[in-house]
Amino acid sequence: MKSDAFYDPRDGERYVHKWGYADTRFEFDGPRAVRVTGDRYKISGFRMPYLIPFVEEIIKLPISQDDLIEEWVSYDLPDQVSNxxxxxxxxxxxxxxxxxxxxxxxxxxxxxxxxxxxxxxxxxxxxxxxxxxxxxxxxxxxxxxxxxxxxxxxxxxxxxxxxxxxxxxxxxxxxxxxxxxxxxxxxxMNRILWVDKENNLACIESGIQGKELELRLEEQGLTSGHDPDSIEFSTLGGWISTNA
Ligand SMILES: Cc1cc2nc3c(=O)[nH]c(=O)nc-3n(C[C@H](O)[C@H](O)[C@H](O)COP(=O)(O)OP(=O)(O)OC[C@H]3O[C@@H](n4cnc5c(N)ncnc54)[C@H](O)[C@@H]3O)c2cc1C
Missing domain, CATH: 3.30.43.10 (Uridine Diphospho-n-acetylenolpyruvylglucosamine Reductase, domain 2)
Structure with missing residues (x-):
């Protein structure tokens, strides 16, 4: 892992709908403090007593454990159109x-x-x-x-x-x-087809996810030079099409 990379090289179960790995979430640790679960990130496991007061100051709303909304996904979906x-x-x-x-x-x-x-x-x-x-x-x-x-x-x-x-x-x-x-x-479609080190060119399938791309390029002493905050899950094709 690169010394300055903020991501953990391990793969893991991803939430189906919301952002992130399922092992990592904020949990209340007492009424006014939170803790990040798991051991994936540098902040994992630390108790953070100042986060809630900081967020409350910014959004001008009180945050209480009692107001947590239970997440539930309705799979009662509209009918499929079939061809x-x-x-x-x-x-x-x-x-x-x-x-x-x-x-x-x-x-x-x-x-x-x-x-x-x-x-x-x-x-x-x-x-x-x-x-x-x-x-x-x-x-x-x-x-x-x-x-x-x-x-x-x-x-x-x-x-x-x-x-x-x-x-x-x-x-x-x-x-x-x-x-x-x-x-x-x-x-x-996540293969690196070829790398031309002399001209700094590469041919890579567009479905490769950013973290995977960086880890594989790093094996050759290279980097894509692109480092979005979403690097763990966003893909090369998505970067290009959204002009990330
Ligand atoms: C936590 C978080 C942090 C983020 N940080 C950044 C950041 O630092 N910088 C930044 O620019 N953005 C950031 N984003 C936004 C997002 O990650 C980027 O827009 C990213 O480029 C989307 O890539 P994706 O693979 O997820 O694409 P998707 O969300 O899957 O798709 C986006 C669009 O691209 C099209 N598309 C996807 N793949 C292909 C393909 N292979 N060929 C043709 N079209 C395709 C889709 O049809 C869709 O229109 C962030 C998002 C989150 C949630």
Missing amino acids: EPFVADVRAALKAEQIASDAENRLAHSHGQLSVDEIFRVLTGGSFTRLIDVVVFPESEDDVRAIVKAGVDHDVCLIPFGGGTNVSGALAVPEDEARMICSVDMRR
């Missing part, structure tokens, strides 16, 4: 486990991390009028070609998905979209 010829073509090109249409995947791929809207709604049982209908997980360029061809042939909307970390509503599904909507989760 059978598209689904048949995609099934012919991909393995069964590269296609998902369960409620958790549909909802998780329909939002980013826009906390005041998307995350608040998801974590308080909010309702959604339109969501992703199916999620596909390409593993190669040929898979992507087949998915795009099927989408074009059968008039299905394709939305690429990276780490789902954007804070701009970039993954929000248009509410009045009548066509089937397919999320293309790029994270299985």
Whole structure:
């Protein structure tokens, strides 16, 4: 791990909808102090008696343990729009486990991390009028070609998905979209294809997550030079498309 990196190189279970690793969260430690759980970050395990007073001063609202809202996600989702010829073509090109249409995947791929809207709604049982209908997980360029061809042939909307970390509503599904909507989760395309050290160039698949990219480049004494706060989960493709 780089001495100045703020992230822990270990992988771990990620929250399905909200930001972060499931081992790390703020917990009350007495009525006026908090502690960060786990051992992933430099602040993990420390009691912080000054955080609540500081935040209260900034937001001008009192913070009390009694006001905690219980998180609950409603998986009572709107019906799927289905385009059978598209689904048949995609099934012919991909393995069964590269296609998902369960409620958790549909909802998780329909939002980013826009906390005041998307995350608040998801974590308080909010309702959604339109969501992703199916999620596909390409593993190669040929898979992507087949998915795009099927989408074009059968008039299905394709939305690429990276780490789902954007804070701009970039993954929000248009509410009045009548066509089937397919999320293309790029994270299985995470290979570094080649590195040209002489010219500082590299060819890397777009689904690689930032932390993984840095750890693998570091093995060769290199860095991408890009260091967003979301590096643990955001992807190369997401960085490029959002101009991060
Ligand atoms: C805690 C936190 C910290 C953050 N810190 C920073 C920061 O320091 N700097 C910064 O700039 N941003 C930051 N962000 C915002 C966010 O991380 C960036 O916008 C990031 O680039 C999004 O990448 P992603 O892979 O998560 O993309 P997603 O959220 O999955 O997608 C974003 C958009 O890119 C498109 N897309 C994704 N992958 C591809 C692909 N392979 N091909 C084509 N289109 C694609 C999607 O369709 C969508 O429109 C932060 C967000 C959070 C939650």
